[in-house]
Amino acid sequence: MKMMIGSFSVMAALCLACSPVAASASAAVGPGPDSGPNSAAVPDAAAVAAPGINHVYVVLDRATFDAIRSSDHLARLLGPPDGGLPDYGPPAADADRVFFRGQHSYIEFFAPENRFKEPVGKVGLALAHDHDGDFDALERTWRTICGSDLRLTSAQWRRHNPPVPWYEAIQCDGTASGPHLAVWAMIYRPEFHRWLTSGSPARHEITRRAVLAARPGAGEARFDVVGIEMELAAASHDALTGQLQAAGFQREEAAAGTYLRGDGWTLVLRKVSTPPRLASITLAVKGTETQGRAMSPLPLGSAEARTSGAEMLRLHFGRTGESRAGTASDMNGERASHQ
Secondary structure, X not given: OOOOOOOHHHHHHHOOOOOXXXXXXXXXXXXXXXXXXXXXXXXXXXXXXXXXEEEEEXXXXXXXXXXXXXXXXXXXXXXXXXXOOOOOOOOOOOOOEEEEEOOOOEEEEEOOOOOOOOOOXXXXXXXXXXXXXXXXXXXXXXXXXXXXXXXXXXXXXXXXXXXXXXXXXXXXXXHHOXXXXXXXXXXXXXXXXXXXXXXXXXXXXXXXXXXXXXXXXXXXXXXXXXXXXXXXXXXXXXXXXXXXXXXXXXXXXXXXXXXXXXXXXXEEEXXXXXXXXXXXXXXXXXXOOOOOOOOOOEEEOOEEEEXXXXXEEEEEEOOOOOOOOOOHHHHHHHHHHHO
């Protein structure tokens, strides 16, 4: 597959799986139709396997980033955060991002002063496939609806000599290069897994779960991302809905918004006239802390963690600068009961 270089902001978004990275891409894709996004007839979604979610990132205000990073209770629920590649060690004192990693997916939280200069409130959604055939089918589908806005990249982990092939990614620039939201799809390269595991048997394909399980000292993965809610302007809502429906997502309209059901997760989009934002992330969590009991809301700056049914945890995000009711001391009893 031949690759084109993505825009800086999206390439930055694509490089979010680890510590400082230089992603490389080789030119260039053959010319596509000279039409804009969604101008062609939408392909039959039934012919395309819906993607899963690889990871979601969000840029937080300082108070929320610090609260999430330092929350012992959240670490007990989700597992301890890490600082990314090359060793997935604990975040450094001056870290500008922290990762929480699950079985098939992970979350990345950015500080307001971050290496990619992404603005507070910016959200990235990395869709994912585990099989080359599904990824290639998605690329053909998005080429049909996005035309010359289709962009493909091939990333390498360059802090190794020679550089290690890392992942392939595709995007439609109309939904990947805005100031509020970046959406793309990716698939890991088996060479990256072999590098992580110091020479595991060669495979033609590699799954997200295998990559996450290969981390040194990974321990038990305790969660997966199963739901994301976002508020978007009408034009962005409509463009993304059409693109994802063509990608195999099942669409359903409800009072709460547009439900787009992918492989193991659901994206809910709501049209708003206020600034776009991430409203919540829902996690399926395994472990004694969420089984069969309600948890008092855990304030995390402008965010808040709450249980949402058996073995479900929801992270709610307020607007920048909002403070959730209560303080960390509200959780003292909860913390003591689980130590």
